[in-house]
Amino acid sequence: xxxxxxxxxxxxxxxxxxxxxxxxxxxxxxxxxxxxxxxxxxxxxxxxxxxxxxxxxxxxxxxxxxxxxxxxxxxxxxxxxxxxxxxxxxxxxxxxxxxxxxxxxxxxxxxxxxxxxxxxxxxxxxxxxxxxxxxxxxxxxxxxxxxxxxxxxxxxxxxxxxxxxxxxxxxxxxxxxxxxxxxxxxxxxxxxxxxxxxxxxxxxxxxxxxxxxxxxxxxxx
Amino acid sequence: xxxxxxxxxxxxxxxxxxxxxxxxxxxxxxxxxxxxxxxxxxxxxxxxxxxxxxxxxxxxxxxxxxxxxxxxxxxxxxxxxxxxxxxxxxxxxxxxxxxxxxxxxxxxxxxxxxxxxxxxxxxxxxxxxxxxxxxxxxxxxxxxxxxxxxxxxxxxxxxxxxxxxxxxxxxxxxxxxxxxxxxxxxxxxxxxxxxxxxxxxxxxxxxxxxxxxxxxxxxxxxxxxxxxxxxxxxxxxxxxxxxxxxxxxxxxxxxxxxxxxxxxxxxxxxxxxxxxxxxxxxxxxxxxxxxxxxxxxxxxxxxxxxxxxxxxxxxxxxxxxxxxxxxxxxxxxxxxxxxxxxxxxxxxxxxxxxxxxxxxxxx
Numbered sequence: 076x077x078x079x080x081x082x083x084x085x086x087x088x089x090x091x092x093x094x095x096x097x098x099x100x101x102x103x104x105x106x107x108x109x110x111x112x113x114x115x116x117x118x119x120x121x122x123x124x125x126x127x128x129x130x131x132x133x134x135x136x137x138x139x140x141x142x143x144x145x146x147x148x149x150x151x152x153x154x155x156x157x158x159x160x161x162x163x164x165x166x167x168x169x170x171x172x173x174x175x176x177x178x179x180x181x182x183x184x185x186x187x188x189x190x191x192x193x194x195x196x197x198x199x200x201x202x203x204x205x206x207x208x209x210x211x212x213x214x215x216x217x218x219x220x221x222x223x224x225x226x227x228x229x230x231x232x233x234x235x236x237x238x239x240x241x242x243x244x245x246x247x248x249x250x251x252x253x254x255x256x257x258x259x260x261x262x263x264x265x266x267x268x269x270x271x272x273x274x275x276x277x278x279x280x281x282x283x284x285x286x287x288x289x290x291x292x293x294x295x296x
Numbered sequence: 297x298x299x300x301x302x303x304x305x306x307x308x309x310x311x312x313x314x315x316x317x318x319x320x321x322x323x324x325x326x327x328x329x330x331x332x333x334x335x336x337x338x339x340x341x342x343x344x345x346x347x348x349x350x351x352x353x354x355x356x357x358x359x360x361x362x363x364x365x366x367x368x369x370x371x372x373x374x375x376x377x378x379x380x381x382x383x384x385x386x387x388x389x390x391x392x393x394x395x396x397x398x399x400x401x402x403x404x405x406x407x408x409x410x411x412x413x414x415x416x417x418x419x420x421x422x423x424x425x426x427x428x429x430x431x432x433x434x435x436x437x438x439x440x441x442x443x444x445x446x447x448x449x450x451x452x453x454x455x456x457x458x459x460x461x462x463x464x465x466x467x468x469x470x471x472x473x474x475x476x477x478x479x480x481x482x483x484x485x486x487x488x489x490x491x492x493x494x495x496x497x498x499x500x501x502x503x504x505x506x507x508x509x510x511x512x513x514x515x516x517x518x519x520x521x522x523x524x525x526x527x528x529x530x531x532x533x534x535x536x537x538x539x540x541x542x543x544x545x546x547x548x549x550x551x552x553x554x555x556x557x558x559x560x561x562x563x564x565x566x567x568x569x570x571x572x573x574x575x576x577x578x579x580x581x582x583x584x585x586x587x588x589x590x591x592x593x594x595x596x597x598x599x600x601x602x603x604x605x606x607x608x609x610x611x612x613x614x615x616x617x618x619x620x621x622x623x624x625x626x627x628x629x630x631x632x633x634x635x636x637x638x639x640x641x642x643x644x645x646x647x648x649x650x651x652x653x654x655x656x657x658x659x
Contacts (some may be wrong), residue, residue, distance in 0.1 A: 112357070
């Protein structure tokens with residue numbers, strides 16, 4: 076038996092008369108679609124942006140700014156595990172961890188996100204085992220100095236929310252926590268070189284070292 | 297039948313003629329009014345139509361169109377005109393300078409000359425030529441000369457291809473448009489536009505002649521959309537194929553003239569269409585319903601004309617923002633294999649109807 080090449084089933088030919096009316100009906104159908112858009116102003120998708128700034132609602136899945144959500148007690152879920160840092164395709168995330176003074180367990184010190192080099196690929200959010208990260212749609216991020224695009228995402232250095240919840244005494248909890256601001260990362264904002272944050276691009280596997288607290292002690296102002 | 301209202305047609309040219317024995321200056325004033333009025337009308341109409349087109353197109357595509365300049369962008373056209381006036385007028389180095397200069401004016405000239413004979417209302421018509429229909433179809437063919445000259449003088453392959461396509465297209469579709477016009481000329485028995493309008497006092501030609509009017513209306517609409525190079529027949533300036541076709545090498549004021557001519561031609565086509573098929577400035581009447589007809593007569597004829605013309609303009613814009621562009625061979629096939637035979641059969645049917653006096657509401 077010879078091999079048969081599969082052929083596309085032939086289309087039923089449409090006669091000239093039927094084709095004529097079919098063409099006209101399809102043209103009318105198209106006109107109906109556009110007319111529906113014309114008479115329903117609610118179908119307009121354009122946003123009058125500066126005017127509707129108050130009511131503008133960005134889509135839930137907008138990937139514009141990385142954030143680390145903090146719960147009602149002001150605790151985040153980041154454990155400083157570096158998985159997002161490894162997943163980041165161009166090293167826009169630098170996680171600096173530290174050892175907790177009492178429990179000797181690893182915890183987050185700085186979570187530095189470089190928006191200036193970020194590709195907004197969402198991989199860090201996807202890989203995070205603790206769902207500590209989130210992308211949201213806050214798009215008004217223009218600044219005059221690109222160093223202002225380097226954010227520190229965690230508002231405190233210390234254990235993650237579940238670990239903090241195990242500590243009964245509020246005073247003890249406070250002792251485990253150090254305050255961190257948006258720009259209180261390892262980046263000096265006074266114009267000198269950006270210390271502690273590596274350049275973009277993945278380094279070779281042999282050079283793959285983590286920045287630890289000891290590395291940056293001398294560099295940070 | 298219903299001859300309650302008798303429309304007195306008085307054109308500006310007639311007024312000038314009547315004033316001549318008394319005062320030369322009054323006569324000259326009327327002539328100046330006609331000239332300046334036509335020019336001002338064209339400029340104003342261009343701006344209004346461009347704004348309307350942009351707004352309508354936007355809403356067909358779920359957009360909003362111009363919103364920033366003035367209330368809902370109503371001053372956008374003025375801003376654009378000022379911008380075009382101030383822009384640098386670039387002439388290509390190897391272009392035929394003289395022809396390059398006169399092409400946009402030729403284009404606009406055809407449009408301007410036609411405006412003069414359009415009966416906009418019994419009192420608003422610059423001149424009433426007794427061969428009005430012939431004049432319109434002859435003068436509007438002048439526009440294609442402008443396109444051809446523009447394409448030739450630009451010394452650019454896109455321009456040349458665009459111009460040749462425009463030439464082929466307009467020459468082909470002129471036939472169908474003229475055949476459709478002939479039907480109305482047959483039915484009304486005159487070439488004079490004001491007389492054609494008056495012949496529709498009993499009913500518009502589109503439905504007075506047993507479907508013949510409707511067929512010729514549709515043929516005229518298709519053929520004239522093709523004649524003014526608008527989508528779906530815009531192969532002469534198809535952006536994806538020819539950048540901008542014949543006006544690729546034009547900028548600033550001269551480009552604005554082409555743009556203006558295009559929109560004025562759209563108005564002219566709509567105006568001719570409404571004059572010949574939809575009764576022009578004649579109000580809508582139904583048989584012997586005296587009350588209804590009386591109410592319709594209250595609306596001034598100028599408004600009737602404006603309304604009918606705007607409706608057809610809207611229809612043409614609607615086509616533009618819905619239909620895909622035709623290929624060159626499809627375009628020619630549509631004309632020579634479809635519209636032209638139908639046009640001939642339709643003309644023959646109209647002749648039979650006129651011969652045996654078969655149309656509705658006979659006098």
